[in-house]
Amino acid sequence: MSAAEKVSVSIVIPVYNEEEVLPRLFEELWKTVSCLDRSFEVIFVNDGSRDASLALLLAFRREHGEVRVIDLAANFGQHMAIMAGFDYARGEKIITLDADLQNPPEEIPRLLKEMDDGHDVVGTYRVGRRDPLFRRAASKCVNKITNRIAKLHIQDYGCMLRGYDRRIIDIINESRESTTFIPALAQKFAVDPVEIPVAHRERELGRSKYGLFQLIRLNFDLMTSFSLVPLQLVTMAGMLLSALSFLLLFYMFVRRLVLGVGTWQSFIEQAFEAAQFIVSGITLFSLGIIGEYIGRIYREVSRRPRYAVRRAYGCEEEDRQ
Ligand code: UDP
Ligand code: MG
Numbered sequence: 001m002s003a004a005e006k007v008s009v010s011i012v013i014p015v016y017n018e019e020e021v022l023p024r025l026f027e028e029l030w031k032t033v034s035c036l037d038r039s040f041e042v043i044f045v046n047d048g049s050r051d052a053s054l055a056l057l058l059a060f061r062r063e064h065g066e067v068r069v070i071d072l073a074a075n076f077g078q079h080m081a082i083m084a085g086f087d088y089a090r091g092e093k094i095i096t097l098d099a100d101l102q103n104p105p106e107e108i109p110r111l112l113k114e115m116d117d118g119h120d121v122v123g124t125y126r127v128g129r130r131d132p133l134f135r136r137a138a139s140k141c142v143n144k145i146t147n148r149i150a151k152l153h154i155q156d157y158g159c160m161l162r163g164y165d166r167r168i169i170d171i172i173n174e175s176r177e178s179t180t181f182i183p184a185l186a187q188k189f190a191v192d193p194v195e196i197p198v199a200h201r202e203r204e205l206g207r208s209k210y211g212l213f214q215l216i217r218l219n220f221d222l223m224t225s226f227s228l229v230p231l232q233l234v235t236m237a238g239m240l241l242s243a244l245s246f247l248l249l250f251y252m253f254v255r256r257l258v259l260g261v262g263t264w265q266s267f268i269e270q271a272f273e274a275a276q277f278i279v280s281g282i283t284l285f286s287l288g289i290i291g292e293y294i295g296r297i298y299r300e301v302s303r304r305p306r307y308a309v310r311r312a313y314g315c316e317e318e319d320r321q
Contacts, residue, residue: 008038009112010091014081015044017101019051020205020250026060028206029097029105033066044099048075061313068314076307078209079182084307086169088315093258094164096182100203102130103161107198111163114194121190122163123183126135126200132319135215142219150226152187155195157222162186177300181222188226224292235291238282245278 011033015022033040044057046069054071062066070084082096093115097103107124114122129136139158147153164172164186171189172182187193211219224230249271254266 005090007041007091008059008093009036009038009040010085011042011108012082012085012094012096013042013044013091014047014078014085015049015053015057015099016047016075016078016209017049017051018206019053019056019279021026021100022053022056022060024102024205025099025105028101030064031104032049032108036112037038039088041066041068043070043085043088044082045070045072047072047081047133051063052221068312070312070315071310071311072307079180080307081181082160082199083172083180084309086173088312089169092166094166094169095203096160096162096164098160100206100208102201102203103159104199104201109163109320110196110198111161114196115163115165117191119163119166119194121186121193123154123156123187124159124161124198125195126159127197129200129201131132131200136217138219142222144224146184146219147225149186149223149229152226157181157183159183159198159199159200167241176303176306177225180225181218183230184222184226218291224289225294228293230289231293234282234286236288241278241282244288245275248274 011029015027018025029042042064044060044067046054046057054069057067057069061069068088070086070088072081076084085096086094093112095108095111097105097108103124110126111122129139139156139172143155143157146157160183168186168189172185175185177185182289251270252267255261255266
């Protein structure tokens with residue numbers, strides 16, 4: 001298949017240290033895609049795996065001409081890996097999927113059906129989600145807050161089994177933003193999005209690549225990428241707290257002056273402590289949030305590429321060699 005050839009569907013799968021699960025993924029994925037009534041390609045993006053993932057992907061590619069492998073030069077993160085896949089995808093419709101089989105590949109035809117019906121973004125939400133309780137609870141909060149502040153309506157931001165029309169992918173590819181959350185970005189550009197429930201499985205093989213720190217980072221990224229509300233909230237909170245502490249001080253002052261409670265010295269000490277406590281809290285928090293936005297501006301102005309490819313197997317570069 002030449003690199004310029006169009007296909008009907010591209011399936012993009014980010015892979016980071018998934019050697020345990022890949023053989024089963026290949027098997028289950030192939031069962032589904034080989035029954036699709038349309039032309040397809042599967043693009044695996046190896047996101048700097050340090051295990052045998054790349055070798056497995058390349059072996060799989062040797063068996064199937066529809067498989068292409070983008071080998072990134074380092075670990076750029078799940079969303080950047082998917083972005084890389086989007087840049088190479090030739091499909092009229094693009095499906096993303098996790099490698100770990102938590103999103104069952106047999107759901108792909110259902111997503112395609114929705115797209116055939118004219119929906120340009122097909123989101124999914126996991127029913128009977130099989131993840132640890134703390135992740136499910138945290139996701140619930142994040143979904144609610146993000147929808148509120150970003151003015152979006154996505155039931156499950158974390159479910160990466162999704163379908164996108166070519167038009168959406170072109171817009172995403174054009175937006176050179178380097179920090180982003182793909183489902184939210186796509187939803188912004190969608191004309192007729194839909195969400196369908198999908199099954200979710202436990203991760204039976206390999207481990208989740210997201211520790212607590214990565215999860216906090218990812219979700220913070222999501223909220224600050226799509227809204228300035230966190231910044232505005234801090235300003236409001238700062239104003240509110242300052243006003244409150246001023247009122248408190250005023251009350252303590254009146255109490256001392258009119259009712260004669262306590263001594264002036266104890267009044268001053270207490271007032272000082274209260275004020276300091278409040279102010280330092282606000283300052284720290286504000287600094288963090290402002291720093292977050294400055295970091296984003298820095299990243300945008302430095303225009304660093306979103307990812308770097310070591311080699312793209314089955315793509316133009318290789319075909320020319
Ligand atoms: N992944 C990736 N780069 C990373 C982290 C994860 O490409 O830095 C891939 C991973 O291989 C999997 C998908 O992203 O295909 C989702 O990761 P994981 O299952 O660990 O996330 P969880 O389901 O725990 O949210
Ligand atoms: Mg997973």
